Amino acid sequence: MHDPQHPLTTSEQLHAAALDVFPGGVSHNIRYFEPHPIYIARASDSRIWDVDGNEYVDFWMNHMASVLGHAYPDVVEAVTEQARDGLHYGAPNEVALELGRLVRTFVPSAERVRFCASGTxxxxxxxxLARAHTDRDRILKAEGGWHGGNTDLSVAIHAPxxxxxxxxLPPGVTEQVHAFPVNDPDAVVDLLERxxxxxxxxxxxxxLLAGGGVTxxxxxxxxxxxxxxxxxxVLIFDEVVTGFRVSPGSYQARIGVLPDLTTLGKFLGGxxxxxxxxxRAELFEPARPDIDVPPVERVIAGGGTFSxxxxxxAAGVASLRVLDDEPVFAYTESRAERVRTExxxxxxxxxVDSVVLGESSLFLPHFxxxxPLDSVGAVETKTxxxxxxxxxxRLLEHGYYFLPGHMGSVSYQTxxxxxxxxxxxxxTVVGQLRGAGRV
Ligand SMILES: Cc1ncc(COP(=O)(O)O)c(C=O)c1O
Structure with a gap:
């Protein structure tokens, strides 16, 4: 047990103390790595600093959420101003309406919006909503697709x-969910036929960014x-990562394919x-509190204390305004393209045999x-x-922070x-790994 008289000063000590608090010392398993995670003391622009006194260029960027970089001045100002008027009211408020209206303006398929507190x-x-709308139960998802820790979709995330x-998981949940390899239309049609x-x-x-960057x-x-x-x-695009990152209208606007439902998160919260x-508005009808729907047809879709x-x-509105006013995509995408090419x-x-995946402002080299690494299965089995x-x-020792094994993200302040x-x-690092016979 830690003696409170002696302050904990290093990441190693903090992690040792955390083992008594959090399972494995963390609240999100992907943040754990050997020998111990690094404890971050502060972050600004493209950089983070750990409690051990090290500065890093941050390529993890808050699970890829912080496209503008850390503590972007407009966002900090908006949040500070809002804090003076109260943190949360548990009631409708104008700034959240403004953010909802921006989502409608930007995202082409967004006729209606419901906020919640996480992508999960x-x-x-x-x-x-899709099950209620169709009165059907089965869901098809991509192999390696990560949609948060949600029970319904905790299927086929990692091979096998x-x-x-x-x-x-209770019996029955997984039997209703079937996975297909992304970019394999025949596999999808087979499931739809079956x-x-x-x-x-x-x-x-x-x-598929948790899946290694396959598009x-x-x-x-x-x-x-x-x-x-x-x-x-119902076609659902999970744009929690791609939303607002690849264009103001998100991935759907970029390619001109509109889903019926879109899930958003990360960047949207600034x-x-x-x-x-x-x-589509029609899908949200049974979620309305103001119409006379028999209880059995109602759908709880949205909610939560902090919605x-x-x-x-305030942070989201400020961030979307920056997107509108400044060349964020041109900057981040050209820099990431440079990184991928170089x-x-x-x-x-x-x-060294490698394939560099990622699009837009994201990149990840695979050994x-x-x-072709055209499916998550290929990434999992061939790399x-x-x-x-x-x-x-090893890059940490040189001052570059990636969450080990995960996507790199170029921010507007990189x-x-x-x-x-x-x-x-x-x-240098790849030379060392080569010398050690690791690659
Ligand atoms: C595509 C995708 N969907 C959903 C989620 C879950 O979002 P959250 O972590 O906010 O619950 C994530 C998180 O990484 C994600 O990448």
């Missing part, structure tokens, strides 16, 4: 996809749209907790033999995940000089 909640409500993803008339929804992330092709997403139309299923469900909270809304060239020069984690852990430094550090 948003996907939970999306599935429920036919094994249970977690203990503690469960003809029983599929309520298809849910898919346009870019669904436009053609595949278009096929999903057509199949859903032909068979009366760095504070958020989730939102948006989509529509004005702090998140990383690929560097690995080739160093004779892999040549070959060396241990080498990737070792690469990221500088070219920082990218130069990162590419140099990669050269």
């Amino acid at each position: 909640e948003a996907t939970m409500y999306a599935v429920r 996809y036919d094994q249970p993803e977690t203990a503690g 469960y003809r008339g029983e599929v309520a929804a298809i849910i898919v992330e346009p870019m 669904a092709t436009d053609e595949f997403l278009r096929t999903l749209r057509e199949e859903c139309d032909a068979r009366g299923c 760095g504070l907790p958020v989730g939102a469900l948006a989509g 529509m909270n004005p702090m998140t809304a 990383l690929a060239a560097l690995f080739e020069e160093l004779n 892999a033999p040549e070959g 060396d995940r241990d080498a990737l984690r070792a690469y990221h852990v 500088t070219d000089a920082q990218l130069d430094g990162f590419l140099d550090a990669t050269r």
